[in-house]
Amino acid sequence: MTIPTLSLKGISAAQTPARVDMEIYFEALGNRYHRDQNPTGTFPMNVAENHLCWDILREKIQQITRENDIPEWVASYGDPSGIPDFREATAIFLSKFLIKKPIDPNTLACSVGATSVIEMTAFLLANPDSTAVIPAPSYPVYTGDIGVFPGVKRYDLQTHLELEELKNGIPISIAQLEKSKEEIESSGSNFSMLILTSPDNPTGGIYSEKQLRTITDWCISHQIHLVVNEIYGLVRINHQHPDLIQDYPQPIEFISFGSIMQEYESPYLHLWHSFSKDFGISGFRIGTLHSYNEDLIKAYKNVGLGHSISNYTQWTLTEVLKDMDFLDSYFSAFQEALTESYLIVRSTLKELNIPFNPSYGSLFIWMDLSEFLKEKSAKSEEELWLNIYQKSGILLTPTAGFGHQKHGLYRIVITSFDHEDLQLAMKRLKDYVNAKRSSR
Structure with missing residues (x-):
């Protein structure tokens, strides 16, 4: 044996x-x-x-490393949730290009890639054997990200059957959420998180501002954490292109969930972002959580040492983010x-x-x-x-x-x-x- x-x-x-x-x-x-x-x-x-x-980005990074000395602090330990300069640069970047409103760097916590951010958020917000609801189809590896270490279950919410049903956006409804909540609770689990991805993986759809506000109110009223993953928030196709415009008879305007979060400042609302997709630097491993839940950010700092980003990477990207013209x-x-x-x-x-x-x-x-x-x-x-x-x-x-x-x-x-x-x-x-x- x-x-x-x-x-x-x-x-x-x-x-x-x-x-x-x-x-x-x-x-x-x-x-x-x-x-x-x-x-x-x-x-x-x-x-x-x-x-x-x-x-384009490689040339910029090579220029930075040629023309600048590496700071002394790069070789030392730093804040596990991101060094202050990096979080400040990231806050300014997200404010200008994604959220379109100023955000406080203290509402950000950073770690090694989107996978780490998803795992850490689920670990800190949801108890083991609780359930995260995710509209289907959706990113297959969410299952492992929320399940392997946090121990959170995945519930695939069926919002539609045919592609044609997506023509006016992702057809999620409060009735569907209510039904999933009843099914989860009847199975002995707890509906702890709702995860939306906008733009969506794999459909490429987005959630309208009206949808986001309606879902926000429902989640807060039921004390369910709503997380919107905007890892593709800046990976947007020009649907006004003359060869494409006919495909979008009723176009939906992309609104970052971060702008809605700022109005509510609720501890139940959170946003994920990563530089992997928009900058094409998956190998740099940089993910970000944005939340007004002060306890969540504090907890992230306290247990995030094993997930912290290399200081050299943070320094390099900070220099990139400072150049708005670039x-x-x-x-x-x-x-x-x-x-x-x-x-x-x-x-x-x-x-x-x-x-x-x-x-x-x-x-x-x-x-x-x-x-x-x-x-x-x-x-x-x-x-x-x-x-x-x-x-x-x-x-x-x-x-x-x-x-x-x-x-x-x-x-x-x-x-x-x-x-x-x-x-x-x-x-x-x-x-x-x-x-x-x-x-x-």
Whole structure:
């Protein structure tokens, strides 16, 4: 008999990958397409990374490191929730570009990436075995982020079935929230958190100001923590582009939840942000919590040492955030590049008559490939996902974990490759779809 060398949690961790597609993702990365060195390579388009304007930001960072001496304090310990200069620079940045209202740096706590912020927030706000409600479909790794260490359960709230139901925004209602609360409490758990993502992952939808205010009032009245994840808050497509405007007959204006929070200053309202997606620096590992709950910020400081960001990283990004002229030009270039990527993928899906949800933002398009399923089942979804990869080299995000009731919906990341390479990836997708239809 083999004696286990790990704890029960350790055994579970060893047997449970963070994502079901990680092994095949690393395989695809090892054979990634390159127009000269590997023209028959693969297109991993399943992980939410933004590679569009890294060259612009890299040049700025290189300039900073060439022209400035590293401060003495960088080599020392600092505030676990972020050094004061970094939190101040982040507060000014969020005030100008996202929230559009001044915010106090003391309402911010920072740690190593969005994953850390989500985990820490759930750990500090919700008791183990309580439940977080998340409208489906949604980010699969929320399950691990709120569950592995905080021990919080995930409840996938089914707000719709078909893509067509998203045309006027994400159709969440108070009646749905009331029903989920009754089901959770009847199961012996407690509805402790509601997590919204705006712009949404994977649908690209956004919540209107009216929706946010209605949900805010409901959550406060029931003492439920409302957290809005705006990690894609600055990853917004120009839906006023002349080639896109017809897709949005009743356009929704993006309003940061931070502006609503400032009016209420409620201990039940919180916002998440990260520099990973808008700046395309996932590897820098910088996430931010914004909250007027003073006890939450204090608790974050007290237990956040193991989640603190490297001082060198904080210093470097602080210098970037000080240059408002650079930030203006960067985000102008980024939105233009993002919109072009979206146009490339959108035009392909339109040509192929593949249903998709018109996106307001994020790094994705959420599309319906259910016509190619052998049957409406999770097994058939996985078979199709693998077949697309094997035949075309395109690795989509698998459907497992999104928590949605309809089979055959897949996410494609539109920012993994430059525009020339993305065009080739779309040609491969066309060839695959046409061959699949011909074979039937």
